[in-house]
Amino acid sequence: MRVNFTVNGRPQEADDVWEGESLLYVLRERLGLPGSKNACEQGECGSCTVRLDGVPVCSCLVAAGQAEGRDVVTVEGLADFARQRSCGTGACGGTSLDEARQWQAEGTDSQTGEGSGLSPIQQAFIDAGAVQCGFCTPGLLVAADEMLERNPNPTDADIREALSGNLCRCTGYEKIMDAVRLAAARQSEGV
Amino acid sequence: MDFLRPASWEEALAAKAEHPTAVPIAGGTDVMVEINFDHRRPEYLMDLNRIGDLTEWEVGEDTVRLGASVPYTKIMENLRAELPGLALASHTVASPQIRNRGGVGGNLGTASPAGDAHPALLAAGAEVEVESVRGSRRIPIDEFYRGVKRNALAPDELIRAVHVKKADGPQQFSKVGTRNAMVIAVCAFGLALHPETRTVRTGIGSAAPTPVRAKAAEEFLNAALDEGGFWDNGKIITPSVAKRFADLCSAACNPIDDVRGTASYRRHAVGVMARRTLTWTWESYRGTRRASEGAA
Numbered sequence: 142m143r144v145n146f147t148v149n150g151r152p153q154e155a156d157d158v159w160e161g162e163s164l165l166y167v168l169r170e171r172l173g174l175p176g177s178k179n180a181c182e183q184g185e186c187g188s189c190t191v192r193l194d195g196v197p198v199c200s201c202l203v204a205a206g207q208a209e210g211r212d213v214v215t216v217e218g219l220a221d222f223a224r225q226r227s228c229g230t231g232a233c234g235g236t237s238l239d240e241a242r243q244w245q246a247e248g249t250d251s252q253t254g255e256g257s258g259l260s261p262i263q264q265a266f267i268d269a270g271a272v273q274c275g276f277c278t279p280g281l282l283v284a285a286d287e288m289l290e291r292n293p294n295p296t297d298a299d300i301r302e303a304l305s306g307n308l309c310r311c312t313g314y315e316k317i318m319d320a321v322r323l324a325a326a327r328q329s330e331g332v
Numbered sequence: 333m334d335f336l337r338p339a340s341w342e343e344a345l346a347a348k349a350e351h352p353t354a355v356p357i358a359g360g361t362d363v364m365v366e367i368n369f370d371h372r373r374p375e376y377l378m379d380l381n382r383i384g385d386l387t388e389w390e391v392g393e394d395t396v397r398l399g400a401s402v403p404y405t406k407i408m409e410n411l412r413a414e415l416p417g418l419a420l421a422s423h424t425v426a427s428p429q430i431r432n433r434g435g436v437g438g439n440l441g442t443a444s445p446a447g448d449a450h451p452a453l454l455a456a457g458a459e460v461e462v463e464s465v466r467g468s469r470r471i472p473i474d475e476f477y478r479g480v481k482r483n484a485l486a487p488d489e490l491i492r493a494v495h496v497k498k499a500d501g502p503q504q505f506s507k508v509g510t511r512n513a514m515v516i517a518v519c520a521f522g523l524a525l526h527p528e529t530r531t532v533r534t535g536i537g538s539a540a541p542t543p544v545r546a547k548a549a550e551e552f553l554n555a556a557l558d559e560g561g562f563w564d565n566g567k568i569i570t571p572s573v574a575k576r577f578a579d580l581c582s583a584a585c586n587p588i589d590d591v592r593g594t595a596s597y598r599r600h601a602v603g604v605m606a607r608r609t610l611t612w613t614w615e616s617y618r619g620t621r622r623a624s625e626g627a628a
């Protein structure tokens with residue numbers, strides 16, 4: 142079957158989708174957006190987290206056909222999504238599939254955070270050293286970004302709760318906590 | 333496989349009548365796991381996400397009509413006062429991502445003995461509104477669970493809503509697991525005080541082939557509270573009464589040994605949760621009584 146939906150602000154069409162296929166599979170294998178990771182395919186790890194009509198979900202548990210006509214944001218579109226949120230108008234465009242496919246972490250200057258194709262939460266993860274192997278990172282970024290949108294001044298308990306569906310095998314979570322606290326502090330200072 | 337996309341409830345009923353083997357998919361948090369792991373290859377998958385009514389709820393005089401697909405997150409955010417037991421249970425389900433998708437209709441559809449909504453629904457008192465092209469009926473929650481992962485739905489029926497009694501007193505939910513998030517219950521316990529009818533209701537999860545009420549325990553406690561005038565005098569429940577209640581709740585279990593826990597551990601843990609939830613709810617009942625007497 143064919144599925145039409147919006148990914149990172151641009152309309153996309155996926156063809157030859159098997160009816161039992163997950164949204165995660167379509168994103169990775171049909172649209173060439175491997176940012177969302179496939180680790181467990183059973184909702185346990187959160188590494189496939191995307192936003193579906195704004196709501197964080199495990200894309201491995203959404204049937205592709207359920208995404209028909211809906212709006213998906215993946216980690217590849219997170220920087221633009223965050224930029225649009227701060228420019229507030231929605232006139233900033235979205236991420237084309239080619240741009241999204243070529244996405245690279247630039248602007249890793251941890252001192253200035255300059256020139257970046259990075260959202261504030263991505264920059265904070267780099268600055269706080271919250272990325273080791275990086276497999277969990279995309280899901281955590283999407284989940285953390287959504288929490289900061291909803292709750293700009295989270296307590297540690299709020300952060301733990303919001304990220305409780307995302308597993309990390311490397312960091313022991315402390316640096317991830319640091320990163321989210323850092324992003325929250327920068328956000329409230331308007332940096 | 334065919335993917336059916338009914339745009340309305342009527343269309344969904346018609347599709348289910350035409351293809352009784354069609355598997356409805358709401359949040360997908362049970363169905364997709366089975367498909368991803370090739371445990372299930374339905375001929376038809378029927379998406380319920382297009383049916384807006386299913387994600388709505390209505391707070392009535394005595395009951396809340398909860399659409400089958402209202403996600404757990406919405407229950408936690410919006411129905412904490414009306415359905416405290418179910419809101420607490422919802423909060424223990426999996427993770428935010430799962431709670432954003434999964435809901436009570438899917439929990440009832442799967443009818444796993446470990447489903448967290450069940451003890452809360454049993455304790456609060458609820459009816460499941462199901463419908464087919466043949467008509468609509470309401471199944472009392474006590475009659476809904478028919479065996480391990482089996483429920484009372486006919487092949488052409490769909491769950492439309494759950495009618496849950498609004499809380500008329502304190503309710504609690506307790507769950508044993510290895511950590512706080514992302515845990516399937518080793519066992520779980522729901523308890524609701526119903527001061528209006530002067531009754532207590534219970535629900536036990538993951539400690540029998542189906543979710544069950546501890547009816548003998550309820551009867552014992554109702555009689556003991558009545559005899560001692562506890563609802564009026566608001567005294568602390570005698571430890572011997574609480575202990576007997578807990579023992580009877582353990583006795584209502586019919587658990588198995590599995591990877592998550594042994595039968596004897598489950599029986600023991602249910603007794604502990606029964607005593608604790610009784611103490612918590614009763615303390616809260618006494619508190620509101622004192623407050624309302626103080627105000628009078």
Ligand SMILES: Cc1cc2nc3c(=O)[nH]c(=O)nc-3n(C[C@H](O)[C@H](O)[C@H](O)COP(=O)(O)OP(=O)(O)OC[C@H]3O[C@@H](n4cnc5c(N)ncnc54)[C@H](O)[C@@H]3O)c2cc1C
Binds near residue numbers: 380
């Ligand atoms: C990682 C993970 C952790 C989990 N942890 C928990 C937990 O802690 N506690 C818990 O209780 N559950 C847990 N679950 C299971 C699941 O999230 C719940 O059972 C949830 O309530 C299912 O709802 P859903 O809308 O996603 O159901 P779906 O997967 O869409 O459907 C589940 C079943 O119900 C049927 N169904 C759905 N809607 C209807 C309807 N309207 N009419 C008739 N049949 C219907 C479907 O055909 C299917 O058989 C977990 C799942 C995952 C993946």
Ligand code: FES
Binds near residue numbers: 178179183185
């Ligand atoms: S891959 Fe989806 S939650 Fe693990």
Ligand code: FES
Binds near residue numbers: 271276277312
């Ligand atoms: S950085 Fe390796 S899993 Fe988190």
